Amino acid sequence: MGTLVFLCLGPLLWAVQLTLIYGPQSSLCAYGIGTGQGGSNLLVAGLILIVSALCMGLAAAALLRPGAAYELATGTRPSGETWPFLTWVMRALAALSLLAMLYAGLGALLLPACAQLR
Amino acid sequence: MSDAPHGTPRNDEFPNSLPRPEGELEALERAWEMPKGIRILTEINNNFVGPLYIAAAFLFFVLAGILALLMRTQLAFGDNDFIGQDLYNQLFTVHGTTMMFLFAVPVVEALGVMMLPQIMASRDLPYPRLSAFAIWAYIVGGLVFFSTIFYDLAPKGDWFMYPPLTLTEYSPGDNADFWLLGIGFIEISAIAGAIEIIVGVLRTRPPGMTLARMPIFAWGMLIFASMIVFAFPAVILATMLLEIERAFGWPFFTAELGGDALLWQHLFWFFGHPEVYIIFLPAAGLVSMMVPTMAQTPLVGYRLIVVALIATGFFSFGLWVHHMFTTGIPALSLAFFSAASMAVAIPSGIQVFSWIATIAAGRERLRMSVPSHFILGFLFIFTLGGLTGVMVAVVPFDFQAHDSYFVVAHFHYVLVGGMVFPLFATFYYWAPVISSRMLSERLGKWAFWLMFIGFNVTFFPMHITGLAGMPRRVWTYPGNMGWDLLNTISTIGAFTFATGVLVFIVDVALNFRFGLQGPRNPWNAGTLEFMPNGNYSMRSIPRVTSRDPVWDNPSLPEEIEQGRHYLPGTVTGGRETLVTSPIEAEPQYIMQMPQPSWTHVSAAVFTAGFFLLLTIKQVELSLTCGVIAVISFIAWGWQLDKPDKGMVDIGGGIRVPTYASGPQSHSWWAMVVLMLVAAALYASYFFSYLYLWTVSPEVWPPGGSPEPPPLLYPLGSAVLMVGGGIAIRWAGRRLPAEGARSFAAPAVLALAALLLAGALALEIYGHLGTGLSPTASSYGALVYMNAFLVAETVAATVVLCLFAAARQIRGHVDAVRRANFDNAALLYYYTSAQALFGLVLIHGFPRLIG
Amino acid sequence: MMRRLILLLLILPALGGCAGSQSAFMPRGAEAERIDTLFWVMTIGGGIIFVGVIAITAVAMLGGARVRRALSSEPFINGAGIAFPSVVLTVLLVYGLLILGAGARTPPAGDGLRIAVSGELWWWRVTYTDAEGNTFDTANELHLPVGEPVAVELTSADVIHSFWAPNLAGKLDMIPGRTNTLTLTATQPGVTRGQCAEYCGGAHAFMSFHVVAQPREEFDAWMRQEAGPAVPPASEAAERGAALFLSAGCGACHAVRGTEATGTIGPDLTHIGARRSIGAGMLPNDAAAMRQWIVDNQHIKPENKMPAYEIFTEAELDDLSAYLEGLK
Structure with a gap:
């Protein structure tokens, strides 16, 4: 189980990022907390950027230090003949997730946070 | 465990030597024989149901x-x-x-x-x-x-x-x-x-x-x-x-x-x-x-x-x-x-x-x-x-x-x-x-x-x-x-x-002519699916050392068929398969598998009957079907968890047990996946609760609905559930020695089941007391929906606890053969954890926002 | 030029009919124009990529040994399967978001005009409110001043509907308990058609409407006309029809402003004679169609909420349709 978590660290962080940006964004916008002119909301935009940076930082760390990430996820040291394969897959997934997280965060820079825009 | 043989092995490197003992193949075929006539419907093997x-x-x-x-x-x-x-x-x-x-x-x-x-x-x-x-x-x-x-x-x-x-x-x-x-x-x-x-x-x-x-x-x-x-x-x-x-x-x-x-x-x-x-x-x-x-x-x-x-x-x-x-x-x-x-x-x-x-x-x-x-x-x-x-x-x-x-x-x-x-x-x-x-x-x-x-x-x-x-x-x-x-x-x-x-x-x-003896590897594939097979799948199980084992070793089909690889017969006398570790696939134990039976057929038909009759509002007939389905499930479960048959040799000097419990056993894994399903269901509920609150906070207490019952209610529920959990943990450490019987553990299981049901009843009683109605608003509906979801897992847990208790009384559970008990305990812990989370949500959230 | 050519090739079959009356290919609104450009950019780009993939596959199957060897490595997959799509998708995502953001730059006109459309099973209630707060209802027809962004408030009275006038803009859903606002900017005068795009049961296929984009003066004249009460019956037949309309109980569901008919269940009929269709786009609006609708609407538009009135004599039907058609 721990190994599977290790393998999927990147996409898991992506899931955390999506939850943490979509949840607060829709609730804060629904209540109109912090919403200003034209549906812009600096609180929400800031939150999205901070969460994105944080999750991307963690994914990048896992990408660079897979051994440490493995110990964190499983509590044991990496071993076995499958280790090179697992590391490779984990790092490639982390790289793809970095791109996905970048995409998700991008909207906050280009669009007002709470406007319907129709 | 033996070293993995790399490359094409020489004859003396095969896990099992030729000639194979007389009657080995026949015993294997007997164990996996398809039932004849109408009883073919009781078959569960993948070659029939697939x-x-x-x-x-x-x-x-x-x-x-x-x-x-x-x-x-x-x-x-x-x-x-x-x-x-x-x-x-x-x-x-x-x-x-x-x-x-x-x-x-x-x-x-x-x-x-x-x-x-x-x-x-x-x-x-x-x-x-x-x-x-x-x-x-x-x-x-x-x-x-x-x-x-x-x-x-x-x-x-x-x-x-x-x-x-x-x-x-x-x-x-x-x-x-x-x-x-x-x-x-x-x-x-x-x-x-x-x-x-x-x-x-x-x-x-x-x-x-x-x-x-x-x-x-x-x-x-x-x-x-x-x-x-x-x-x-x-x-x-x-x-x-x-x-x-x-x-x-x-x-x-x-x-x-x-x-x-x-x-x-x-x-x-x-x-x-x-x-x-x-x-x-x-x-x-x-x-x-x-x-x-x-x-x-x-x-x-x-x-x-x-x-x-x-x-x-x-x-x-x-x-x-x-x-x-x-x-x-x-x-x-x-x-x-x-x-x-x-x-x-x-x-x-x-x-x-x-x-x-x-x-x-x-x-x-x-x-x-x-x-x-x-x-x-x-x-x-x-x-x-x-x-x-x-x-x-x-x-x-x-x-x-x-x-x-x-x-x-x-x-x-x-x-x-x-x-x-x-x-x-x-x-x-x-x-x-x-x-x-x-x-x-x-x-x-x-x-x-x-x-x-x-x-x-x-x-x-x-x-x-x-x-x-x-x-x-x-x-x-x-x-x-x-x-x-x-x-x-x-x-x-x-x-x-x-x-x-x-x-x-x-x-x-x-x-198309149904039969397992088709042309051999007609496309010259590198993977194992075109190997010679019977109802038991392959005669013997090879050690795989690459992604395309058949291309690496063109004589693999004959070797498999001759029984030169692992587990060339049946070591427990019945249907069985080799269980390996999840990452490196090292042999761990032999799993004894169920035989054909009618129980799953009647469980399926009557479960279907239950749902479909419920649809056309035939409540009595539907409930009858439901009861028969539950009985079928219990009869089915009773045949599982076969007793340990000791260590067996599968060839190549590898000896593995024929029973496993705890995190190594397949039933523990199934239980964990089932708990993930239940958790995903509950997570969807949790999302729905928060979502409807963001849409319509006006129907939440204190303004839109009666305030939740006094904290004494959820605390009482929590105490009951945690108490049951501690009791189960205590009983788990004191299961009787192999082959012996005990009545203390079954009594504890029954008690724990009772406590769990009590906790649920208290929760529902508390909300009824505040005058909250499930039809008045989405808030009320969500509060009772939580109880409904808890009731579902509680019902499953109670059935499993009582089932494990009955198995214990009959002497089928002890300190070694304990998978039944462990599964009941695992589900109990899960159910209490989910219910405790629910209590925090249902009683805490309105207080937090109110 | 290229665009027009492909367009012609693609919708040649469609040109046979009364093309463009309800089509995203013929944009007559600001949003529809932006999306049309986006569509062509993506279609041409996607077409080139598609041809490229097919060509590479053909080379992988049929090419010479050297070129096949070049294609059979992980670096090729990394380039064609990761690097190239990442670049294309990043560009497309940013472009798409910018077009989405363009919606913010067209704030609705400040003359106080408000239009609300409510989706109902299976027709459209349209409510206009002018700057002074005067309000009137009409149905199944939306009039817009050309060149001015107008905010349309979309709601639903029952199930989910979706307001789609493809020539003007993309669709926006009408959801019970919510109000969605769609800004429409008609860029050319003319009549186009729209339809409910979210399956709403029963006669979903028959829930259409017309959008009439008019120059400002025409639009203002239309507003004045529509805001007024119904014109009195102009002929004897119409007078008989007016009396029959009330005595038969039509007023329980329909309103004709200025008379005793004040029902709000069905469409407001005050100026029904001036509209383009009967039954939410089912029939052209003339006396024969009106007769047919009254008697046979359950065949014309099954499950609609109006009962079929088979009680009237031929003469009565003539009178009723004369009255209703006269309500210009």
């Missing part, structure tokens, strides 16, 4: 296809009245529902059930009776559901059943209930299959088949099944909420009482979008099996494909709002999901180019057999569908394309291209595994060209029809809109496609 499952799914494909032809005939030209409005609305609902729930998911699951044991050289998947149950439940439930179209009882809310249209006010009658109960029930059967596949892939691989050497189809099935575990609970919860609102008026979706129609869409599409990839990923896995064989070269980019499959599995869960771009939610929310839709396109690109690279890598040119035709057709269609998928992922374009015929074209390109074409390739490719004759190359090519041309003629024009303004789900259209010619072309194409399918059916009728 083909049955595929045949049933294919039947639904043909039936739903016939509905499509009726619809295409109606739409052939404008102002047509071949089929009336009401029937047409039922037709497209049943077409979509059948294709998605009764064909696409089951047929893929069926391929997994049938083929995984062959590919992984295991005797069978770990819970054969569970998959047999799922299949019977699906066949009975599916046939009854489909037949509603003949009695004007079919649902007509389309396959996504959006409320409020599907609430009683706008959909009176039982039609919608057939969808909710019938399909909800089939979803449960899909989850049962998923548990089987996850544990099967992770634990019943041959020695040496590490994750790095696992065939891509097994990867695809593993991710497919994991996605079902997380996606299906969302739609099961949605179905429950809608059925409860229809039957009892709890307003989850009614805006005036604090509900919201969009809640359904969130839950439904949280299932519905991953569903597309749930269907596609195993098909992609199939293509990754066939392309290397047809090119006679190892797959190029194996690890990239694994990455692509896992990434798709995850990212597809971040796409659901993709279907809600036109609901008017803030643009930035849409942007998040547009971004994920872009991100999910990259893994598909990886796979397409890996296949192309593999084709290029072949020593010779790609063999143009029927499977190759279907694969190339798939590449063509799926690439186009993928590109239009990127188009609809761009939010503003989707404003136009959404719910128009453009989308109809797009998703048929993705689903038919991405799944049906690979499936037909597979039919031709894998037929020799279960047929003593190959299917015809000539008829196959006819079938392919008719289907390929027919498909494109049908669906390509629909891109234009849609943007020319034709919406989906219209039973007719005015003849002066300029849509006639396009529609006529589509209709001609549909009949061409159907002719292709007909040719395939003729081919099967002429050439």
Whole structure:
């Protein structure tokens, strides 16, 4: 189980990022907390950027230090003949997730946070 | 454990030497012999239930296809009245529902059930009776559901059943209930299959088949099944909420009482979008099996494909709002999901180019057999569908394309291209595994060209029809809109496609002969599925040292058949299989497997009866069926957990136990996956609670509803549950020695079950005392829904605890043979943890915001 | 030029009919124009990529040994399957978001005009409110001043509907308990058609409407006309029809402003004679169609909420339709 978590660290962080940006964004916008002119909301935009940076930082760390990430996820040291394969897959997934997280965060820079825009 | 022999072993390096002892093969055959006559229905082996499952799914494909032809005939030209409005609305609902729930998911699951044991050289998947149950439940439930179209009882809310249209006010009658109960029930059967596949892939691989050497189809099935575990609970919860609102008026979706129609869409599409990839990923896995064989070269980019499959599995869960771009939610929310839709396109690109690279890598040119035709057709269609998928992922374009015929074209390109074409390739490719004759190359090519041309003629024009303004789900259209010619072309194409399918059916009728002794490795594949097999799968289980073991060792088929590899007979005297570790696939223990029986058949039939009779409000009959089903389940469970037979030798100096408990045992794994399902269901509820609060905070206490009961109530519930948990933990440490009996542990289990039920009763009593009504507002409905969900898990836990207690009293549970007790305890801990979380939510949240 | 050519090839079949009356290919609104450009950019780009993939596959199958060897490596997959799509998708995502953001730059005109459309089973209630707060109802027809952004408030009275006038803009759903606002900017005068795009049960296929984009003066004249009460019956037949309309109970569901008919269940009929269709786009609006609708509407539009009135004599039907057609 721990190994599977290790393998999927990147996409898991992506899931955390999506939850943490979509949840607060829709609730804060629904209540109109912090919403200003034209549906812009600096609180929400800031939150999205901070969460994105944080999750991307963690994914990048896992990408660079897979051994440490493995110990964190499983509590044991990496071993076995499958280790090179697992590391490779984990790092490639982390790289793809970095791109996905970048995409998700991008909207906050280009669009007002709470406007319907129709 | 022995060292893995690398390369082609010399004769003295085989795990088992020749000649094999007399009677070994006969004993193996006896253990796995198929029952004769009517008792064949009791068979649970994958070689019987697998083909049955595929045949049933294919039947639904043909039936739903016939509905499509009726619809295409109606739409052939404008102002047509071949089929009336009401029937047409039922037709497209049943077409979509059948294709998605009764064909696409089951047929893929069926391929997994049938083929995984062959590919992984295991005797069978770990819970054969569970998959047999799922299949019977699906066949009975599916046939009854489909037949509603003949009695004007079919649902007509389309396959996504959006409320409020599907609430009683706008959909009176039982039609919608057939969808909710019938399909909800089939979803449960899909989850049962998923548990089987996850544990099967992770634990019943041959020695040496590490994750790095696992065939891509097994990867695809593993991710497919994991996605079902997380996606299906969302739609099961949605179905429950809608059925409860229809039957009892709890307003989850009614805006005036604090509900919201969009809640359904969130839950439904949280299932519905991953569903597309749930269907596609195993098909992609199939293509990754066939392309290397047809090119006679190892797959190029194996690890990239694994990455692509896992990434798709995850990212597809971040796409659901993709279907809600036109609901008017803030643009930035849409942007998040547009971004994920872009991100999910990259893994598909990886796979397409890996296949192309593999084709290029072949020593010779790609063999143009029927499977190759279907694969190339798939590449063509799926690439186009993928590109239009990127188009609809761009939010503003989707404003136009959404719910128009453009989308109809797009998703048929993705689903038919991405799944049906690979499936037909597979039919031709894998037929020799279960047929003593190959299917015809000539008829196959006819079938392919008719289907390929027919498909494109049908669906390509629909891109234009849609943007020319034709919406989906219209039973007719005015003849002066300029849509006639396009529609006529589509209709001609549909009949061409159907002719292709007909040719395939003729081919099967002429050439398919059920039998396990087909041509040997006719395509010269590198993987294990074409090895000589019997009902027991392979005679002996080889150690796998590469991704294409048969190419590395061409004499492997003979060695397997002679019994030179591991486990050449039956060591426990009955059905059994070798369980290996999940990552490195090292042998761990021999799992004793169940024999054929009627219990799962009656459990399936009566579970189906329970749901379907409930649908037509025959409550007494329905409950009777439910009781018989529960008795069947108990009788079934009683036969499991066979006693330890000591250490056994499987060859090569490897001795393994015949019993396992705790985190190593297969039943512990099934329980953990089941808990993940339950947790996903509860997480969907948690989302619904918070979501409805953001939509309608005015119905929450203190303003809109009575305040929650005093804290003494939840504290009391918590104390009862925690007390029960401590008692179980205490009893777990004091199970009697092997073979001995004890009455203390059963008493503790019964007591714990009682405490759990008490905690639930106290919770409900507390809310009733405040005057809170489940029908007054969405808040009240959610509070009682929490109790309802807890009640479900509590009921399961109580049954399991009492079952374990009874087994103990009969002397079937002790300190060694303790899987029964451990499972009950595990479920108890889970149920209490979920209930405690619920108490914090239900009693804490209103206080926090109030 | 290229665009027009492909367009012609693609929708040649469609040109036979009364093309463009309800089509995203013929944009006559600001949003529809932006999306049209986006569509062509993506279609041409996607078409090139598609042809490229097919060509590479053909080379992988049929090419010479050297070129096949070049295609059979992980670097090729990394380039064609990861790097290339990442670049294309990043560009497309940003472009798509910018077009989405463009919606923010067209704030609705400040003259106080408000239009609300409510989706009902299976027709459209349209409510206009002018700057002074005067309000009137009409049905199944939306009039817009050309060149001015107008905010349309979309709501639903029952189930989910979706407002789709493809020539003007993309669709936006009408969801019970919610109000969605769609800004429409008609760029050319003319009549186009729209239709409900979210399946709403029963007669979903028959829930259409017309959008009439008019120059400002024409629009103002139309507003003045519509805001007023019904014109009195102009002929004897029409007078008999007016009396019959009230005595037969039509007023329980329909309103004719200035008379005793004040029902709000069905469409407001005050100026029914001036509209383009009967039954939400089902029939052209003339006396014969009106007769047919009254008697036979359950065949023309099954399951609609108006009962079929088979009680009237031929003469009575003539009178009723004369009255209703006179309500210009």
